[in-house]
Amino acid sequence: MPPLATLLIYALAGTCMGLLALRTGIPAAPLAGALLGAGIVSMSGRLDVAEWPAGTRTTIEIAIGVVIGTSLTRASLEQLQELWRPAILITLTLVMTGIAIGLWTSRLLGIDPMVALLGAAPGGISGMSLVGAEFGVGAAVAALHAVRLITVLLVLPLLVKLLVPLGLGES
Incomplete structure (x- = not known):
């Protein structure tokens, strides 16, 4: 074909x-x-x-970046002035947890540490798959992130709907 x-x-x-x-x-x-x-x-x-024609993936990645970038507004910047501490805490926690889980998974299940670390890294499927592709493990990283993404998109909204009405997370 x-x-x-x-x-x-x-x-x-x-x-x-x-x-x-x-x-x-x-x-x-x-x-x-x-x-x-x-x-x-x-x-x-x-x-x-x-097999994507030359430049197609790059064009699509740029388009995704533009879509995400346009969602960042002046209001986002104003919110970040208040939320910079939680942003740093959440980022550091996710990165450190991703490293720990990646190394543990690699050792426990005997998979390539590169795949495990990039697969456990916080980030979007497209970004992490591109990083993985640069190291020659893009398909495996994409598979791990696809499972994570689909699970999070299906489960997290249900948990939020269940937990928020119960008052969990309120100070």
Whole structure:
């Protein structure tokens, strides 16, 4: 099958599942749905691995960066003036926990430390997969982050809905 046709099938699967996921009401549903749709097609082994035309991934990564960047507003900066201490605490805690879990997982389960460390690192699937790709372990890192992302997107909103009405977390 021509590479462009293969990409179109992946795009169609991702788009269909992304649109279908919109009906669920979960946060970031289109992202999770598209990830599942394209991932299922890819893991089926019935199609060749997607070969992106030169510059396409970079263009998409820039577009994702722009979408995220435009959500940062003057109000975000004002909030950060109040939230800088929790931001530093949360970041350091997540990084240190990711390192500890990555090393522990590598030793306990005998997997490549690079995969375990990048897979346990806090960060988005696209960013960490790109870092992993630079070290030659992008697919494995993407798989670990995909499981994490889908789990968090499905479970965390339910926990928030259950715990916040109970008054947990209030001072």
